[in-house]
Structure formats: structure tokens, C-alpha cells
Amino acid sequence: MSARLAIGIDIGGTKVAGGVVDGEGSVTHRARRDTPDRSKSPSVVEGTIVEVVTELMQLVGPQRVAAVGIGAAGFVAADRATVVFAPHLSWRHEPLREALQKRVAVPIFVDNDANAAVWAEWKFGAAQGETHVMMITLGTGIGGGILINGQVQRGRFGIAGEFGHMQVVPGGHRCECGNRGCWEQYASGNALVREAHSLFSANSPTASDLLDRVEGVVANLTGPLITQAARDGDPTARELLAEIGNWLGVGIANLAAAFDPGMFVIGGGVSAAGDLLLASARETFKRHLAGRGYRPEARIAAAQLGNDAGLIGAADLARYPAEEQTG
Numbered sequence: 001m002s003a004r005l006a007i008g009i010d011i012g013g014t015k016v017a018g019g020v021v022d023g024e025g026s027v028t029h030r031a032r033r034d035t036p037d038r039s040k041s042p043s044v045v046e047g048t049i050v051e052v053v054t055e056l057m058q059l060v061g062p063q064r065v066a067a068v069g070i071g072a073a074g075f076v077a078a079d080r081a082t083v084v085f086a087p088h089l090s091w092r093h094e095p096l097r098e099a100l101q102k103r104v105a106v107p108i109f110v111d112n113d114a115n116a117a118v119w120a121e122w123k124f125g126a127a128q129g130e131t132h133v134m135m136i137t138l139g140t141g142i143g144g145g146i147l148i149n150g151q152v153q154r155g156r157f158g159i160a161g162e163f164g165h166m167q168v169v170p171g172g173h174r175c176e177c178g179n180r181g182c183w184e185q186y187a188s189g190n191a192l193v194r195e196a197h198s199l200f201s202a203n204s205p206t207a208s209d210l211l212d213r214v215e216g217v218v219a220n221l222t223g224p225l226i227t228q229a230a231r232d233g234d235p236t237a238r239e240l241l242a243e244i245g246n247w248l249g250v251g252i253a254n255l256a257a258a259f260d261p262g263m264f265v266i267g268g269g270v271s272a273a274g275d276l277l278l279a280s281a282r283e284t285f286k287r288h289l290a291g292r293g294y295r296p297e298a299r300i301a302a303a304q305l306g307n308d309a310g311l312i313g314a315a316d317l318a319r320y321p322a323e324e325q326t327g
């Protein structure tokens, strides 16, 4: 009972969320701070992380915490120590583990947030019992994680699973990464909002219900609001989500051709739309699958751990760094 608690920290663009996670993947204590804005130096963000870790350690007693895992949105090197690039933070080749390890007495590991999420969903969530799992997190962009036979597949340089930047439309929408036509420009929260905006600017009468919901202030339209409108039966909102689902299905069919997993787990904020999104994804996936009708088909399911997946996975990966090597 006393041992094996771990702390997980999920660093996003707006919040540093921390939790104490027990051996069953339950979050027993929580703490959070706002993420210092991008203009602040890396050491300010690190100070914030140490504050959250210290608060959590005091809540349960520092001697009961075996490790700290950090899940960050960004490219994390395969050594699980260095953040190579984080779009929402000032980290560029930042030696995060080394910086934090000077101030925290237990072992620390750093991971990409989607890698942490796929681990959590496999161990405690939707993908339990599966051998070949791919996680797709739909937020403002697309994050990805690959788990095969109990091991997170990080790639040679730690950057495997950046599915969001696979090109699906040659010459398509410009992406933050510098390329055009990336998958996340078509199947993400940002894509959903952009499509709604384009209906507004076309003065489409089909968008009047959505426009009423934001009292005419187009800038206030968000993904969750579109999802709510779809749940309430608004046909335009449903169509927008189905369209995102279609693009999701196209990309998943490509991933199936490359990896042949048994299951795709769909997480992230947009996945809260459930079957309003996944029904069209499944349909399009079947239509685009190579060798369809003559091969087994992967399942496509919603994630179960919600916003906690990154935090739980980061904690658990840090707690059992050796177990992951052996499955």
C-alpha cells in the first residue's frame, strides 16, 4: 500500500495538470496551475512543474512517491529526457529531465502526451487486452501514439506517431508545420471550427442556429459548442462533425495500411462527440481500407480515460520504466 504511487504531470498550452496515480490507474490527488505563457523562459515553466509536484508530494507524503512522469505536447527525444520542440511552449532542445531532476528527489521521465495516453488506454482504458493499438488524439491538432506488444513505439528519434502531419490533400490547407494538406488541417478541433467559420462567411442560412448560439459573435464559436449543437439535433453541426469524421476515417485507413493494428482509440477533446464523429469515421474507413472485404478490420473506439489519459500514462510509464521493456 505504501509504495508505487507515481505523480503524472500533463503540460498543455493552458494548464499544467498534475495528479497522484495509484497502481490501478486511479487519480487519488490533484493539483494544477496555469501554464506560463510562451514568452516566459523555460525555467519559469519548470518552476511551475516543480510547484505542482511539490504540492502533490506533500499531500501523500514524499516517501510514498516512486517516480514522476511528465507528458508534454511536443516532440520528446527517445531518451525521454529532452523536449526537442513544443509548439505551445518556449522549449527548443530543452533538457527538461536534467533541469527538474536537480529539484525533485525521485526519478523523472518525460514523454510525448499521446505516447502517455496510448499507454494509459492500453493498461487501464479502452484498449485493455489488445496487442496492436494506435491512439489518435483530436484536439486543436492531431496527436498519435503507437503501442505494439506492450511497448510504446517511439521511433529512432522519439518522434514516431506524429500522424497529424501526414499529407492527405496535396496542395491543401497550409499547416503550422510549414507544409500543406496535413491530416490535422482536416480532422481536428481547429478544422471543425474553420469549416463552421467558412459557412458563416458564405452567409449560409444553414448556419443560423450555430450563429444564434454565439449571439452573432463568430469568434466565440468553439468545438465543444458545435458538438453540443449536434447533440441537440442541429443538422449543420451534425454535418460538420460527420465531415471531420470522414477525414478521420481516410487517415485511419492509411494508418491501417502501414501498421495493421487491431484497434484505433480516438481521444482528445473532439472525441467527446462520440458516434456523431465516429460513425462517419468507421464508414469512411471501411470504404478506404486496402483489400476491404478480404481482411480483418481494426476496431475504432472512443477513449475511456478522457482528459486524464496523459496524466495517468505519464505517471505509470515513469513508475515502471523497466516493465515497459519486457511488456
Ligand SMILES: [Zn+2]
Residues within 6 Å of the ligand: 164, 165, 175, 176, 177, 178, 179, 182
Ligand atoms: Zn503539418
